[in-house]
Amino acid sequence: MFTTQIKKNVARAFARNGLVSRVERLAPELYRVVIRADFEGVHSQVGDKIKVDVGGGMRSYTPSRFSAHGLEFIVQAHATSAGSTWVRALSPGDEIRFFGPVRNFDLSLPNASERITFFGDGTAVGLFERFREANPQRDIRGVIELSREDGDSLRGATFLGAEVVCRESEEYGDALLNNARSKDWRSAALVFAVGEAESVKRLRDFFLTEAGFSRHQLRLKPYWSRYGKAHRKKLERTM
Numbered sequence: 001m002f003t004t005q006i007k008k009n010v011a012r013a014f015a016r017n018g019l020v021s022r023v024e025r026l027a028p029e030l031y032r033v034v035i036r037a038d039f040e041g042v043h044s045q046v047g048d049k050i051k052v053d054v055g056g057g058m059r060s061y062t063p064s065r066f067s068a069h070g071l072e073f074i075v076q077a078h079a080t081s082a083g084s085t086w087v088r089a090l091s092p093g094d095e096i097r098f099f100g101p102v103r104n105f106d107l108s109l110p111n112a113s114e115r116i117t118f119f120g121d122g123t124a125v126g127l128f129e130r131f132r133e134a135n136p137q138r139d140i141r142g143v144i145e146l147s148r149e150d151g152d153s154l155r156g157a158t159f160l161g162a163e164v165v166c167r168e169s170e171e172y173g174d175a176l177l178n179n180a181r182s183k184d185w186r187s188a189a190l191v192f193a194v195g196e197a198e199s200v201k202r203l204r205d206f207f208l209t210e211a212g213f214s215r216h217q218l219r220l221k222p223y224w225s226r227y228g229k230a231h232r233k234k235l236e237r238t239m
Contacts, residue, residue, distance in 0.1 A: 015053070018070070020094040023087075027146070027153035029077040030122055031087045033061075035096060036070040044071075046134045047107040047127065050100035056082030060223075063101060064126035065133075071101075074129070076122030105221045107131050107192070109138065114189030118142045118162070119176050119203055121195035122150060123223045125160065131192075132161050145175045145195070172226065173199025177206060185211045190219065197222035197235045204239065 018037035026032055044066040050073065051058045059082065061073040077084035105127075109116065116138060118128050128142050142162030146154065151166035165175040176199060185191075191213065193203040200222045207213040220239040225232035 015097045015099045018096050018098060020090060020092050020096060021070070022092055023090050026074070026157070027150035029084075029147065030125065030150050030154070031075045031077065031090075032064070032072060032126075033075060033087065033090065034070065034072045038068075039066070039070070040068050042068070042101070044101040045103075046130050047103070047105035048101035049104040050098045050102075052083075052096060052098040054083045054086035056085070059083040059086075060104070062104070062124075062127040062130070064129045066101065066130075072126070074122075074126035076125070105194070105219075107219070109135060109190070115139045115141060115187050116190045116192070117188050118192040119145075119180070119194070120192075121145045121172065121176075121199065122147075123196075124194040127194060128162060129159065143176060143179050145173070145199075172196040173202050177202055180206055180211070185213070188217075190217055192219045192221075194221045195223055197225035197227075197232045200239070201235055 016037055018035035020033065021036050022034040024032040044063065047062070049060045049062050050071070051060050061075060063071040063073050065072040075083060075087040077087055118131065118140060120128055120142070121144065125144060128144065132140050132142065143165060144160065144162045145165050145167055148166045148168065151164045154160055155164050165179050167175050173196060180203060191207055193200045200220050204218060204220055207218055208215065222232050222236050222239070225235070
């Protein structure tokens with residue numbers, strides 16, 4: 001408890017203020033948030049995160065764009081969670097408090113020119129968007145799993161630049177795993193998997209045991225878990 005309170009106090013001490021300039025509903029449960037804030041002299045790289053005060057606590061989001069004058073991030077709304085309630089009520093002109101950007105996930109690439117594949121869910125859409133735009137000369141292919149409603153809304157969206165697969169049940173990762181099993185992986189040099197923890201774990205197991213990948217060919221990041229934060233952190237330590 002004491003350690004948690006210290007972290008909260010540190011977060012408040014280093015918090016920044018931003019002004020919401022735009023909220024775009026990309027799909028029924030997917031929102032793009034654009035904020036204006038002063039980042040003069042601040043460096044950010046692909047994979048960084050910010051932590052936003054959503055009223056019911058702090059939530060982590062990955063910037064999809066960043067400049068000296070502001071940033072953008074994409075929020076996947078999950079049922080009635082604090083972050084989901086917050087983003088659904090957000091409007092231009094609202095003030096927000098956040099801290100960051102801080103280092104979170106290494107997406108640096110080797111010099112090799114082989115194909116790179118990125119698997120993710122709705123929480124990874126912003127990360128993939130920035131990753132792809134930062135590496136325009138690389139062969140990067142994305143596969144994003146969304147609900148049927150969100151998938152139908154975003155299929156063919158030019159900003160996404162990824163193949164959309166739809167989740168047909170409550171089991172996260174089924175559509176991603178089926179997609180992975182349908183492909184020939186002999187030409188892929190590197191695979192990223194980001195999103196729900198069990199989904200990331202299932203992809204890891206497939207690539208190591210069925211596709212013949214080595215561990216150094218995989219970059220894995222569980223962003224969240226349907227079983228809670230402790231479960232996500234436990235799985236992350238094994239990756």
